[in-house]
Amino acid sequence: MDGAEFLVKFLENKGVEHIFGYPGGSVIYLYDVMDRSPLKHILTRHEQGAVHAADGYARATGKMGVCIATSGPGATNLVTGLTNAYLDSVPLLAITGQVDCASIGSDSFQEADIIGITMPITKHNYLVKDIEDLPAVMEEAWHVAQTGRPGPVLIDIPKDLFKAEFDFTSLPKQIITRKTPRKNSLEEQLEKVINLLKEAKEPLILAGGGVISAKASAELKEFVNYTNIPVVTTLMGKGSISEEDAGIIGMVGMHGKPTANLALSSCDLLLAIGTRFSDRITGNPKEFLLGSTKIHVDIDPAELCKNIEADVPVVCDAKKFLRKVIDKLQEKKIKLDLGPWLTTISHWQEKYPLCYEAGPGLKPQQVIQEVSRKAGEEAIVVTDVGQHQMFTAQYYPIKSARKFLSSGGLGTMGFGLPAALGAALGNPEADVLLFTGDGSFQMNIQELATLALNNLPVKVFILNNECLGMVRQWQELFFEERYAQTLLNGNPDFVRLAEVYGIKGLRIVNPGELQTKVEEALQHRGPVIVECAVDPRENVFPIVPPGGKPNEMLGRWQGETHISRIS
Amino acid sequence: MRHTLAVLVENQPGVLSHVSGLFSRRGYNIESLVVSETEDHTVSRITLVVEGDEQVIEQVTKQLNKQVEVIKVNDITNEEIVERQLLLLKVSADPADRQEIMQIVDIFRCRIVDIGRRSLVVEATGDEKKIQAIIKSLRPFGIQELVCTGSVAMLRGQK
The missing domain is CATH 3.40.50.970 (Thiamin diphosphate (ThDP)-binding fold, Pyr/PP domains)
Known part of the structure; x- marks a missing residue:
């Protein structure tokens, strides 16, 4: 051989x-x-x-x-x-x-x-x-x-x-690395974790991608059902628990939901599981949640106390951790009384909902919401990187793990199309939806040939705002509206481009045709490209300015027409 | 604070670049690094001297532990250890100064390993402090060339 x-x-x-x-x-x-x-x-x-x-x-x-x-x-x-x-x-x-x-x-x-x-x-x-x-x-x-x-x-x-x-x-039987397996530190920390949970008045779970990697969604749900502790997720943790369940607030971070960021800033106990406290969540790490106690659970010891000093660092896999804690709480019959905290949270949810201004033109958020209403629960949602990525994270509720794929840490434009076709090959039964932008899409546009050749049922929604929206937004907010090199003149006609590859192409220009075109796209067997001509001036809100604290969000609050800091 | 780490690694090509690359890309400062084969020829030992506060050293240790080829990391800074560096130093030695230099060499229990017409090569072993003291004492005569290894260290045996 x-x-x-x-x-x-x-x-x-x-x-x-x-x-x-x-x-x-x-x-x-x-x-x-x-x-x-x-x-x-x-x-x-x-x-x-x-x-x-x-x-x-x-x-x-x-x-x-x-x-x-x-x-x-x-x-x-x-x-x-x-x-x-x-x-x-x-x-x-x-x-x-x-x-x-x-x-x-x-x-x-x-x-x-x-x-x-x-x-x-x-x-x-x-x-x-x-x-x-x-x-x-x-x-x-x-x-x-x-x-x-x-x-x-x-x-x-x-x-x-x-x-x-x-x-x-x-050859003799192979030896696989002689490293001694790392001890998990759950046993020695369990008592502390249980006591902190018992004492907490305003606890919050921050669920990261580690919950998905560890296949711990069922345990997380059981833990939440038992304790009623509200949950926020990172971008990577989106889908670790159904976002439509009660008590699941949603994504935190630079473009997180207002309530999620407010809850993060106010909690007295943060239980962070399988997350590495990226700067998109913490802002300035030296000023992050100074008043709250932090339990940080991760399988990688190097993530503990790397960005954020944890009061109780636990080296453990998310699944094992949750299982052990649930069992202990049940064994000791510990129940948490979180009434006032949950009331505060629902008050925030009413006062500061995630919102955008409907306009005469097509809004990117509108497209995402329409697709999320029409597509099945089993659909796999893939994004590229930029404004459309954040809009999808905000407006597309995900119900289970591995149904939301996005380039989190690196923020790689051009990830979407190839990742979507990979996801489609791995799940032949599922519809794969790709939300991309005109910038990101053109970074690996050559993969249209792969998509067409393999006739994969990927529905591509290009939210075309004719610019590099996220950078353009920063230029508007932080660079006195000087739009250096962010306007994408010379984009191709994406519908005709699709057809050249033998892929069905559709275009949505008016909000009025959104419903029928989305249905048409979703019903088509095989790949479709839907070019959506969205409002080029739309910005992602809320936004935590770089280096700011999670509760220092800018956005439109309670029907205001201007952008202001949340009060 | 200076920390001395004894790191056991697989004796394989590429291990040293994996370890040293880790330091540069994470922004840690290596003061010295010595690597050699151990009593077990499949295992090498890297002795690292690193400068940093508790948090930095904790991160260094954890990141080292993450490397596939790293078998064990020991922070031996606060242990009872024997620590040695090896110094070779070429010092200017006019006939008038020779006597004094040789006295210094004697006091520090170093050795003269080469004699030239106008210079001497001194060999010394010792811990960081001793080596620095020798260099300081010989500097007034004019140091022509100096080379020194990093520290190697070993835990003392049970008494």
Whole structure:
């Protein structure tokens, strides 16, 4: 058996069905072998498309995403996608070809030191220099990518190793890293956690992406049902619990819901689970929630006390933590009395609802709300990055985990289209809805060919405001309306563009035609592109100005026509 | 405060760049780093001296622990340890000064390992304080060249 045959067999044995990639000189032979295997390879039109598609596939299914690229430019084109997966803790296996062992270091054709390049943006990476090492490396890479806090792992394999013959059965059983498993600190902290919960008058749960990674949604729901503690989520935590359940306030942060940010600023006890306190949530970390006690639960010890000093740091997986705490509360028959706190919250919800001004023109929020009303609960919602992303996070209620896919940590424009097609391949039964902007969409627009070729049922809503809306908004608010390089003149006609690729194209210009066109799009089998000509001056509110505290939001309050700070 | 960390890692290529890259990208300052194979040839030991407050050191330790190839991290700063650096120093030594330099070398229990017409090469081992004291004492004569390793450290045996 040779290296390529081993690799293909390895992936098959691990249950991999789809691989995203792009061939090239150093991986020709690997492709030759793979083409004769049951693995289904999805040829994207750019390596960045391949890695984002694998990422979307992994986010939507919870399984490993796998992508392949050739050496040099193929490998370097993965960089943005790997960083994206790293910051959002997505399990990914990236296999790159390398020039042959003897040529490494000689600047030969299509050689790049991808190990050096990707060291800071992968959970781990490997250069395989000996065919004997391949099985152990593959096994360890598979393990590392999915264990603990998930993340991308890259394996760089020189061209000659794909053809190298080796009797793999002769190898002893592989040892996987001799690291001693990290102790979780739940046992020693449990008493403190229970006491704090018991004493709290105004507690709040902040649920992050870790709840989804740990498959802890059911436990979170049970915990909330038992304690009645209200929940806010991060962008990554959206969908960790149904946003339509009672007591679920919604997303916090720079563009969070007003009540969510007010609750965050006022709580006396914050129970943060599976979140890393990103600056989009904390503003200035030195001034973040100085008056409240913080319990911080994360599987990655390095996240505890990194950005925010926690009073009770707990190294633990979200699922185990919640299970243990629920059991303890039930065992001790502890009930929380949160009446006044819940009243305050519903008072805020009435006084400061999330709102926008309806206008004569089409509003992006309107499109999102209409789609959310018409699409089924099982739809997977994918976003790109920018204003439309925040509008979707605000106005599209998500009911379960892995139904909202968005580039959170890196904020990668161009993530949406390839991620949506990856999600569609992983969930053939589900409708996949992509909300994108005219800026983001054009960053990986070449993947329309992949979408059309595979006839994937992705409904693309381009909220076209003919500008880079989020940056334009900042220029309006913080740069005295100087719109440097943010107006996108020269956009193509997206409907005609869709048709050129053989995809159905629709255009919505007036609010009056919104309902019928959205229905038409959703009923169409196969991909659709819906260009929505939305109000270019619409801004995302509320906004916490950079470095501000969560309760220092700007927005329109109680029917005001001007923007003001919440009082 | 200075902290001495003893880090056991897999003895594999790329380990050192994984560890040192971590420091540069997270903005931690390494004062010194020494790496060598241990009694077990599959394991290397990195002795790191890092400057930082408690919070920085805690982050450094956690980030090191996250590395796949890192087997164990020990902060041995407050332990009973033997710590040594190795110094080679070429000092200007005119005939008139030689006697005095040799006396200094004797006092610090260093050795002269090379004699030139106008210079001496001094070899010294000791902890950070001793090495600094030697350098300070020889500086007035004119230091022509100086090279020093980082610290290596080991826990003392049970008494």
